[in-house]
Every structure is written in C-alpha cells, then in structure tokens.
Amino acid sequence: MFRYLAQRIIDGALQYDAVIARYPNGKIEVDDYLTTKGREDLIPSEVPTDGTMDQ
DSSP states (O other): OHHHHHHHHHHTSSOHHHHHHHOGGGHHHHHHHHHHTTOGGGSOSOOOOSSOOOO
C-alpha cells in the first residue's frame, strides 16, 4: 500500500505531508520508494508524524 501511495505522490495526486501525517508507520517505505525512483525532491526535510500539520 505504501508504494502505491508513494507513486500517487509522484503523480501529484497526493501530498507527501498528508500521507505521512496519516500513515507515519509508512514513512520509511514511502521514502525508500521515492528515493529508488529518483524523486528525493518530494521528501521534505521535516514532516510532523503526530497526525498534525502546520497550515
């Protein structure tokens, strides 16, 4: 599931911050997929993992 979400981030359908805020346990797999696909640029330097996001 996390690879699918990561691909949707690449496609522009989902935002990285929203995916990781909702599924913090998938951060490593999402990051690995994005890195493998050469899209490290989509991984922000700091993302809250407690379910909150700054607006």
